[in-house]
Amino acid sequence: MGEVLVLVDQVDGAVRKVTTELLTLARRLGEPAAVWAGPGYGDAAAATLAEFGAATVYVADDAAFAEHPVAPKAELLAQLVADRSPVAVLIPSTAEGKEVAGRLAVKTGSGVITDAVDITAELIATQSVFGGSTVVHSKVTTGTPIFTVRGNSVAPEAAAAAGTRADVSVSLSEAATKASVTGRTTAVKGGRPDLTEAAIVVSGGRGVGGAEGFSVVEALADALGAAVGASRAATDAGWYPHQFQVGQTGKTVSPQLYIANGISGAIQHRAGMQTSKTIVVVNKDPEAPIFELADFGVVGDLFTVVPQLTTEIAKRAQ
């Protein structure tokens, strides 16, 4: 069984959830091998990668990977592709991940598929395109298939493997170190999970009627341990910060559960959430297009329905 390289997404040595999802997916395609770029590889990271099935962990812990963005990672992966001839390379579908993938594709003469939400054992990827109106199945036919995979596309499942460390040294080109990171500022985080990583997202739209209306959305999110999202109508009105906007010009989310409250379901909003596994809708208009996507829908006033839902969930948590 050939190797499947998985580029590890990590912050200060902590493995991000998307990596465990990619390792789970990689097991379908071959033998997962994690690729760690940068300093900070420690016991906790090693344990997580082994727990989720990494047979090998290629560790390139040179500080240059943290000091220079993107290009060094592409050179590291290109070297591993040349040395190891993997079956495929999986990279998280972040802005940086997609740039790494593009550069890697050029360096290795390979095809690349971005924003995959699924990959079969036959290496056929599923993408949701044109604002989510079309589902595409495609396959790389040249070189080593490179995929960027959206967070939350796969539920992570543990399957312990050896996680054998293999140190890798790369002599980076001068071109790869031309851009330098000059500073880092940690985003101030609330108690809720990150919107793009959350397993559950509870969103509010124009139907919440104002900034104060988001309190019912937040209360439901907190009862479920969920992230809060918003439609553009809500963020443009200043009711909720723009960083929580879901949609074509906001964040793309693909949680296990998405609860849309007072959102009509415009194509631009759907583009950011329609690959969610289960979609629940609360809307007072039975004709609202969002009901077309709903697995479960409630026609009603969200200020009546959502607090009842929150109360019921809080009871179950007791």
Ligand SMILES: Cc1cc2nc3c(=O)[nH]c(=O)nc-3n(C[C@H](O)[C@H](O)[C@H](O)COP(=O)(O)OP(=O)(O)OC[C@H]3O[C@@H](n4cnc5c(N)ncnc54)[C@H](O)[C@@H]3O)c2cc1C
């Ligand atoms: C280029 C472009 C990019 C865009 N990008 C995005 C994007 O990234 N994300 C995005 O969301 N939009 C985006 N939009 C905007 C999009 O077209 C819609 O205008 C927007 O999604 C509408 O938001 P909404 O559903 O909250 O509001 P509306 O369409 O006004 O819908 C409000 C809904 O709330 C319901 N409602 C009202 N009161 C209640 C109540 N008390 N209880 C229950 N239901 C109630 C109504 O029945 C209605 O269905 C974009 C538009 C363009 C042109």
